[in-house]
Amino acid sequence: MILFKQASQLFLYLEKKRAEGAHIGFVPTMGALHAGHISLIDQAKASCDLVVCSIFVNPTQFNNPNDLATYPRTPERDIQLLEEAGCHVLFHPEASDVYEPNEQKLSSADYGYFITVLEGAKRPGHFDGVVTILTKLFAWVEPNEVYFGQKDYQQCLVVKELIKRKFPEIKFHMCAILREKDGLAMSSRNVRLTAYERKLAPAIYETMLEVGSHWNANEWQEALATAQTKLSKEPFNLEYLTICNAETLEPLSTFEEKAILLVAVVLGNTRLIDNLMLP
Ligand code: AMP
Secondary structure, X not given: OEEEOOHHXXXXXXXXXXXXXXXXXXXXXXXXXXXXXXXXXXXXXXXXXXXXXXXXXXXXXXXXXXXXXXXXXXXXXXXXXXXXXXOOEEEOXXXXXXXXXOOOOOOOHHHOHHHOOOHHHHOOOHHHHHHHHHHHHHHHHOOOEEEEXXXXXXXXXXXXXXXXXXXXXXXXXXXXXXXXXXXXXXXXXXXXXXXXXXXXXXXXXXXXXXXXXXXXXXXXXXXXXXXXXXXXXXXXXXXXEEEEEOOXXXXXXXXXXXXXXXEEEEEOOEEEXXXXXXX
C-alpha cells in the first residue's frame, strides 16, 4: 500500500494509474477502522483494480468540538488493517493541507427536505462539512466507484445528491451495515462506551427488530411508540426513533411506501446511530 499525505502527489499518482487504464474504487473514512470499514474495502476490491482509502477526521463536519477532540484515532492499527485487506492507496492528509485558514464550507441547504431533518436538524452544519470534504476528495481521487455504508443512511442520500449534481460519472454503492455478534452496529465511537453501556447497547438493534416484526398496517404505530419509550429510559437518551419514506425522509404517510426506521440515541456520553430498512 502506498501512503500519500499531500493531495497533489496523490492526484499525480492516480492520474498516471488512470492513464494506464486503472478502474478506481474509493472508500472515504475517518479512521479508527473496524470490520465495517474493511467490508467497504473488500467490496471496492471486488469490482475495481485500484482501491483508494482516505483517513481524515474532517473538522468541518463536527458540530461538537468535544466529539472532534475525543474522536478515536488509531493510525498505526488502521494502516495494518488496510495492508491486510489489500488496499492499494491510503490518503491520510493533515487538516492544514486540506483547508485554507478560515475557508468557508460549501452549503447543502438546497439539497432537499431530507437535509433538514434527523442528523441535519440535530447536527447543524454537519452535512455542509460532509459535502465540503467529499467535493475535495472526489476531485482529488476522481474515482470510478465510491463505497459508503448504510450505517450512515442519511449521509448516503447526501452523497447521492452530491454525485448527481457535481460528479455524475461516479458510480455510488451503499453497503450493508456490519454488526457485532450481539447486533450492535460497528462504529468507531463504540470504544467510548463503558463496559456497562456496551452491555446495554444491543438493545438498540433489538428494539429496531421488534418494530420490524410489527411492520404491518395495524401494528406499526403502536410498536414504534413502545420502542420510543424503551429507548428513552436511562441511561439511554433518545434523540429520534422514526419511520420515514426511504427516499425523501418525509414522515411516513402510508404504510405501503418504501420505508426506513432510523434511530439516534445517546448512551452515557456516546451518540449512536443505526437504521433498518422496512420490511
Ligand atoms: P466513518 O469512518 O465513520 O466516517 O465511516 C466511513 C464509512 O464506513 C462510511 O461510509 C460509513 O457509513 C461506513 N461504515 C461505518 N460503520 C459501518 C458498519 N458498521 N458497517 C458498514 N459500513 C460502515
